[in-house]
Every structure is written in structure tokens, then in C-alpha cells.
Amino acid sequence: MVAELRDSGIGFASLHENLDTTTPGGRLVFHVFAGLAEFIRELIVQGSHEGLASARGRVGGRPTVATEEIIRAARDLVPNAPSPRSPSSSA
Numbered sequence: 001m002v003a004e005l006r007d008s009g010i011g012f013a014s015l016h017e018n019l020d021t022t023t024p025g026g027r028l029v030f031h032v033f034a035g036l037a038e039f040i041r042e043l044i045v046q047g048s049h050e051g052l053a054s055a056r057g058r059v060g061g062r063p064t065v066a067t068e069e070i071i072r073a074a075r076d077l078v079p080n081a082p083s084p085r086s087p088s089s090s091a
Contacts, residue, residue: 005011011022012030020026075083 006021011020011026013020013022013026019029021030
């Protein structure tokens with residue numbers, strides 16, 4: 001795809017990074033950046049897979065600190081708060 005664009009005379013020029021893919025040096029820097037980006041992406045994917053494998057079988061999340069008593073007290077402070085439904089009641 002990139003070669004087809006180059007053969008058509010289409011290049012990329014970044015004014016901020018002073019990068020121009022119409023020159024050999026600009027193409028080299030562009031390819032180095034692309035290679036580094038691919039490498040970093042693969043490191044992130046590998047780390048994510050290792051983290052998921054390490055966490056497999058464990059229950060995550062922050063442990064709850066709210067007891068039924070704390071929840072009841074908070075509901076009492078809110079006017080017109082709906083009463084909690086039991087799991088067996090249907091809507």
C-alpha cells in the first residue's frame with residue numbers, strides 16, 4: 001500500500017516533526033518509527049495476555065465496605081428513597 005502511494009508520487013510530510021517521506025532519510029525515520037510502534041504494541045499485547053493469565057480464576061474488584069446497616073442508614077437519610085426490593089419479588 002505504501003509502495004503504491006510512493007509509486008504514484010504521493011508522500012507524507014509532517015511539519016511539526018520535520019519528516020518528509022519523499023526523501024530517503026524521511027522514509028528511513030518513518031520506517032523506524034513504524035517498527036518501534038509495532039514493537040511497543042506487541043509488548044502491550046504480551047503484557048495484557050500475561051496479566052489475564054495470571055488473574056485467571058481469581059475474583060477481582062474492590063472489596064465492599066458497606067454493610068447492610070450502613071446501607072440502611074444511608075437510605076434513611078434520603079427523603080423518598082425507594083425501599084429495597086427482595087430478589088424474589090417480580091417487577
